Amino acid sequence: MSNVAALTGSTNPESTVPTPQRPWAGRRSERLITFARLVVFGVLAIGLTVVTPLADVDGWAVAFLILNFAWVIGITSRLGTKERRNAIARVVVTALGVVAFVPWLSIFATVLWRGYRGLYPGYFVGDMRVTTPDDELNLGGAGHAVVGTLIMVAIATLITLPLGILCGIYLTEVRGRLTFLVRLFVQSMAGVPSVVAGLFIFTTVVRSMEKYSGLAGGLALAVLMLPTVSRTAEEVLKLVPDDLRSAGYALGARQWRTAIMVVLPTVRAGLITAGILGVARVVGETAPLLLTSLNTNGFVWNPVGGTLASLPTYIFAMFNYGTEYSVARAWTGSLVLLSIVSALFFLARRLGQRKNQK
């Protein structure tokens, strides 16, 4: 072979550099056409179904989907089976994805739309002691429910955060003979249905104290929270590289010192995240509270004084009352609850990300 690759190349980087291009990406106009087509199909779908009994969101969705399918099959009729299958798969997967997301979007929208009307400046200091669920929405409030939730969550956190972290430390640092058992049991506990946890606390604490109480509610929540906190703590501690511990030992520190002064600070944010995730898990739990702390109408500050309101049981009670205003109150309560859950969620995310940035 005498052919030889040409000697060439701009060895001089300062010679004119052409503009970067993406010849594989669809042209702008193509994307606009696609968007326009989807809009047209949407309108067409609504128009076609207006006279049929399918004239509602699900009917539109089905009509839209059929139109898209027909379009795709028509467009690819000239291409090979490979192209056609690819295109159809794309439509199917997109449809599934969209349908999967619709309920949650609907929930967020509904909670917002149905719930905001009940919010007024005095909402969080009001309670239901003098107001009936049927009164106008600018009377009463859910402050007692929020306080109740806070109290019970605090009780649960006070118990489970230390216990959960200790479990995590045991499983990663100490690794004694009970490791297998502890891990097995924590995992099993994660499977306890919330209502069973509530039932258990009912038959022990509520029966022996002979009254429902916030303490019982808090304990029931603790049962549900412990596995989450423990598991997250263990995962977070496992992420600490062994080199760090080796460094601690090499410097002469004993195990407890290493654990407390080297390992724990590294994962402090992670442990807080574990706590927050645990709280997020239980703050919306209804079933266990229906069996332990029930609901009440006024502000209660004493966790062992008797029944205690909480956001979930408040919402539940309002909803079951059944009138227009009471259901509206239920939605407002849901708005508050969902906001709390979302706030916790984003907080945990933010903490988790900052930890990863180290």
Next chain:
Amino acid sequence: MTTVETPTPRKMTVIYSRADKVFRGIVTAGALTSLVALGIIAGFLILRSSGTFREFGFNFLTGTEWFSAGEDPLGGATAAADEANDGSIFSIGPMIVGSVVVASIALLFAVPLSIGGALYIEFFAPRFIYRPLVILLDLAAAIPSLIFGLWGVEIFTSFGVRWATFLNDRLGFIPIFSVEFENFGRSPFVAGCVLAALVVPITTSVAREVYSRTPRDLIDTCYALGGTKLGAIRSVVLPYGKSGVFAGIMLGLGRALGETVAIYLMLNLVFKYSFNILDSTGGNVASMIALKFGEASDKEISALMASGLVLFVITLIVNTIASSIIQRTTPRA
């Protein structure tokens, strides 16, 4: 030939300092407490429910009656003595079947939706939506089930009723779609749909996570061989993610079986074996417990504990299957 004697290995032991001993002691105590707590729960459940099992035996699981002759001790009235034959009968057969029916309907919808949703997010979504979708997905998994119940009753029921009507009209000749009375709004079908919406975030999250861990070079190889995106998904992504996705589905199943409030709000609990998913019968064990506990007599409490135990065991099995699969397939740090 000289033989070299291998020395016998020395036994290496660790002697902990006093401070370390204290530390280890505290930590172990903490772990033990959790162990003991769960042990107490399990033990208590078993203990308190043993009476029911002794009295009714296997019929507890298969019978169809729930009748309590006693009175609520917490309400002040004297409890009926735990007589052996006060006429109470407790059995949860239809509730177990109801749990399975409603959970199955939920999974029937949830499985394709979550696999499709996960594939969409990972492989088909435009890049700029990817992160918001993942965040929305994780947030959706945190929505309390009570809110799902509210949404189900207020918003979804009209849609569900329409679909049920359609099914009943067109396919009513098939036994499971036939009804005695038309009250579709309180049917396992509609409840199952809402339960599906509840389960989908969990299963989709897991599936998406699994699919995102598919080794990039396997996918690249598919393309390098002249394959298309669909081909890569079918040949590599789906087989690779099979066990992980299955574990996620198990997790979703566990959730569906144990769901209390959403079912409570959407179904009338009826103690009748029924596979007619459009009929307004059904229920599940969890919501039954929530419903019945309020005025329960002592004997009834024991029966409720037994129900709780049954529910616990079922969800435990399902969750253990899921966890063991996840542990086997997740790489260690």
Next chain:
Amino acid sequence: MTQGTTSSSAESTSVGGTALEFRGLETKAVHAWFGKHHALAGVSLTFPERTVTGLIGPSGCGKSTFIRLLNRMHEFIPTAAMAGSVLLNGKDIYDPSEDPAMIRLKVGMVFQKPNPFPAMTIRENVLAGIKLAHLKRDNHDEIVEKCLTRAGLWNEVKDRLDASGGSLSGGQQQRLCIARSLAVEPQVLLMDEPCSALDPGSTLRIEETIKELAEKITIVIVTHNMQQASRVSDHCAFFLTDGGPGYLVEADSTRKMFTNPSDSRTADYVQGKFG
């Protein structure tokens, strides 16, 4: 030393006397970017058919990026951009009328880490490309035997074609990947450091395979190992970077590159003074 061609398919290169359409791969002033980062600057190279060209140079000079431009794999990176043209048999592979999947059938690739499909048997692995590309072939058994033989693996696995793809040793896995790439009958085979994860024995066997394959197809191989380049390739192209984009310093026959290169940097590199 003759000059390579520079223009369109109408011109021909004399190859042993028959002036036909230029069958081979050619790049003209090809650049690559990752977002704003300019990774590769103006590379023009010709890869005539049935030759082995080695791409050498220190790491980070854009060699891997360059070959991924040759089979349109570069575009899978979300921020990727390029400029210039890549001509296969005279036609620009980035032309909008071209189907990228078709291009990748003609320009195959073997990766650095052997990656047989774990969920498939050896037999299924070899046929994977045919299945993925929906090619109609009736003679599956024949194809499997032919490709495994060309890859130098047939004798070792002919009795266990149904074993899992992952049950082979590293070198065997890589040869399986080569067989897999051959099944779709590519015109060009790109190899991105195919031996760097293997032991010396497997490496030598694969080098032998490469030399045999070059009797039928064109091979472009990226390698860090200069001795390998000198053993295996007919031509070499030397890439370098000064901290900016990678660029081509020199490209010539292997013998010349290693004994009397035109550029002093090439001389330094092949003598091991850096890299």
